[in-house]
Amino acid sequence: MDLLHFKALSDATRLRLVHILLHYELSVNELVRILGMGQSRVSRHLKILAEAGLLASRRDGLWVFYTAPPGGEKLAFLRAVLPFVPPDAIMRADLVLAAQILEERARTTRQFFNAIAEDWDELNREVLGALDLAEVAGAALPAGCGTAVDLGCGTGAVLSRLLPGAGTLIGVDGSARMLELCRRRFQPEDLASGRVSLRIGELSHLPLRDQEADFACINLVLHHLPVPAEGLAEARRIMSPGGTLFLADFLAHSDETMRSRYGDHWLGFDEATLRASLERAGFRPGPPRREPVGRGLTLLLMTATAC
Known part of the structure; x- marks a missing residue:
């Protein structure tokens, strides 16, 4: 790993993003909601991490989803570094809100199918x-x-x-x-x-x-x-x-x-x-x-x- 990867992690917001995306795959809009920041700001941080190879992105129609790299040296690097950044209250709250968002996805699906079952x-x-x-x-x-x-x-x-x-x-x-x-x-x-x-x-x-x-x-x-x-x-x-x-x-x-x-x-x-x-x-x-x-x-x- 070179200096680029450490520079990519040298920001509190980007550390929050990596911490979340090591656990979940989420869309840009969902990450905006979790972080409570504007979309342009969140997208800029995502771009820096993705260009460093520390995030993977996937387009699904009009949506783009981000997650940690699926494997290899970049994922190993993140897993080696993140233990030295113990999650604080904000980072723990991020994961709670991410889990709630996934539950909302599932609840919306249940409601939809109950409504159109006939x-x-x-x-x-x-x-x-x-x-x-x-x-x-x-x-x-x-x-x-x-x-x-x-x-x-x-x-x-x-x-x-x-x-x-x-x-x-x-x-x-x-x-x-x-x-x-x-x-x-x-x-x-x-x-x-x-x-x-x-x-x-x-x-x-x-x-x-x-x-x-x-x-x-x-x-x-x-x-x-x-x-x-x-x-x-x-x-x-x-x-x-x-x-x-x-x-x-x-x-x-x-x-x-x-x-x-x-x-x-x-x-x-x-x-x-x-x-x-x-x-x-x-x-x-x-x-x-x-x-x-x-x-x-x-x-x-x-x-x-x-x-």
Whole structure:
């Protein structure tokens, strides 16, 4: 490391930024809110840190998100230096507010899905066009599967398609209204016996035991999560070694209307980035399949094995 890196950290505001972004990935507007400073001032400090290689940035449509470097010498440098800057009350308060902002993201998503639950199936058809995603996900279910889980099951279109091939079925969603509609797809005896279990919960804190699932699917859900990596890590936690994960999500795009109409947080994902995220979470992804769908979007379909 040279003098440039130490100069980049020689400012109290930039130390605050690095301290926050070692813990979270946040947008410029969110950082402005946390620091209580003007956007131009915050952007100038972010630029200095990014030019020194001490921050990584990612554009998602009109938004730019910052975080610490994903690895390598620059991250090692920050982790070596920051212990010599014990967090004061201001820096601790920064992390509290950052966590509150992420919770607000999740709460906004829950409210959105409760509000549009009745129209969700029609909205999905508008995006997917002729693609029968439930059929594709069902085809990924291994023969003789014990416990299958649909993470972010919504109104249960995919979950009900999994029922014939699984011993036990678990659906998880953060929207109580979605789960209420999902429940109508199943026979009362399947619900009463526990063969079908519907559970409310966040994908970042799944209401499942370690290694409870033999198969899990995440369909058009990852782009709604405030921190997608947390959802993938939780998916790995609840899966037995050798279990199968099926993931369907959009390839990176620039259709900003997806945020307002469908509650999307991320405008899809780069294929290489998604593969890397799966590997970091403890999966071995197979080759992806691309399917053109509605609104000019492309769906990435991936199957991965829990290592």
